[in-house]
Amino acid sequence: VNHAAATGTGTGVLGDTKTLNTDSYSGGYYLRDITKPMYSTGGKIETYTANYGTALPGTLLTDADNVWTDRAAVDAHYYAGKTYDFYYNKLGRNSFDNRGATLKSTVHYSRNYNNAFWNGTQMVYGDGDGSQFTSLSGALDVVAHEITHAVTERTAGLVYENQPGALNESFSDVLGNLVENKNDPKWLLGEDVTTPGIAGDALRSMSNPNEYGQPGHMNEYQNLPNTREGDWGGVHINSGIPNKAFYNFVTTPGITKDNAGKIWYRALTQYLTSYSQFIDARNATIQAATDLFGANSLEATAVANAWASVGVG
Numbered sequence: 223v224n225h226a227a228a229t230g231t232g233t234g235v236l237g238d239t240k241t242l243n244t245d246s247y248s249g250g251y252y253l254r255d256i257t258k259p260m261y262s263t264g265g266k267i268e269t270y271t272a273n274y275g276t277a278l279p280g281t282l283l284t285d286a287d288n289v290w291t292d293r294a295a296v297d298a299h300y301y302a303g304k305t306y307d308f309y310y311n312k313l314g315r316n317s318f319d320n321r322g323a324t325l326k327s328t329v330h331y332s333r334n335y336n337n338a339f340w341n342g343t344q345m346v347y348g349d350g351d352g353s354q355f356t357s358l359s360g361a362l363d364v365v366a367h368e369i370t371h372a373v374t375e376r377t378a379g380l381v382y383e384n385q386p387g388a389l390n391e392s393f394s395d396v397l398g399n400l401v402e403n404k405n406d407p408k409w410l411l412g413e414d415v416t417t418p419g420i421a422g423d424a425l426r427s428m429s430n431p432n433e434y435g436q437p438g439h440m441n442e443y444q445n446l447p448n449t450r451e452g453d454w455g456g457v458h459i460n461s462g463i464p465n466k467a468f469y470n471f472v473t474t475p476g477i478t479k480d481n482a483g484k485i486w487y488r489a490l491t492q493y494l495t496s497y498s499q500f501i502d503a504r505n506a507t508i509q510a511a512t513d514l515f516g517a518n519s520l521e522a523t524a525v526a527n528a529w530a531s532v533g534v535g
């Protein structure tokens with residue numbers, strides 16, 4: 223029996239019902255999406271469980287009746303599909319490698335694990351401890367954040383330390399929110415899975431980085447040690463500065479989310495390199511806006527103003 227695309231239903235982390243692309247193969251249903259353009263060269267979206275251990279990728283999820291109840295798996299699978307669609311339809315990129323590589327996710331990684339990460343090959347999601355986080359695949363901005371780490375690794379290659387690392391983090395936050403495309407005036411990150419017992423909070427805020435302990439201007443840059451304890455020079459801290467620059471840009475009257483995304487994506491994939499600093503990101507986004515909209519365009523002017531407003535350039 224060959225692979226055949228099937229449509230299942232599943233319950234997500236927040237209790238919502240979703241339609242899932244699955245694969246009816248040899249008598250069972252597999253959590254495998256074979257409907258995307260990348261399938262023409264063998265690419266698919268596959269979701270696994272680590273079954274609360276740390277061996278990767280773990281076991282590909284199967285189900286007898288195509289009604290899926292593993293909430294973390296349902297959202298990891300569905301949101302990976304949404305992220306693939308955004309990159310393909312909006313930015314013309316065919317998966318993280320732009321060559322239709324299979325998108326592999328593993329959920330239920332370890333126990334009480336308050337993290338999500340791209341390990342160089344696949345996405346990995348913990349279930350949280352139920353207090354700090356619920357299952358981390360339950361948020362589209364988180365899933366798109368992780369997949370964007372893969373895109374960055376294959377393009378600019380921004381090293382995960384100091385200013386290049388803060389840029390790496392910021393591009394993941396920017397694309398995470400653009401893919402999520404919520405009507406969220408505060409441009410929050412992780413709001414759907416952070417502290418399930420507290421409403422209205424988040425992991426980070428792009429509109430007001432200070433709200434979650436991040437600098438929003440160069441004069442608040444935190445020189446932290448390039449160690450694990452120092453968050454590798456504060457990559458999740460100093461990302462507040464480029465995040466705020468993007469927020470100021472995208473909220474400029476006349477700037478659309480689509481155009482802002484094209485400019486940031488073009489800077490990331492055409493101009494930035496491993497050790498790019500904040501000033502290089504400023505120059506790269508101005509150049510990208512100039513390429514796409516012209517030297518004296520609203521976009522190019524607004525990009526320069528946005529970086530100046532956070533003390534860069």
Ligand SMILES: Cc1cccc(C(=O)O)c1OC(=O)C1CC1
Nearest residue numbers: 336337338339364367411412425
């Ligand atoms: C929750 C978490 C912990 C450690 C690293 C990351 C990381 O991927 O950098 C992480 O995920 C996020 O930041 C996502 C966006 C909310």
Ligand SMILES: [Zn+2]
Nearest residue numbers: 367371391394
């Ligand atoms: Zn990250």
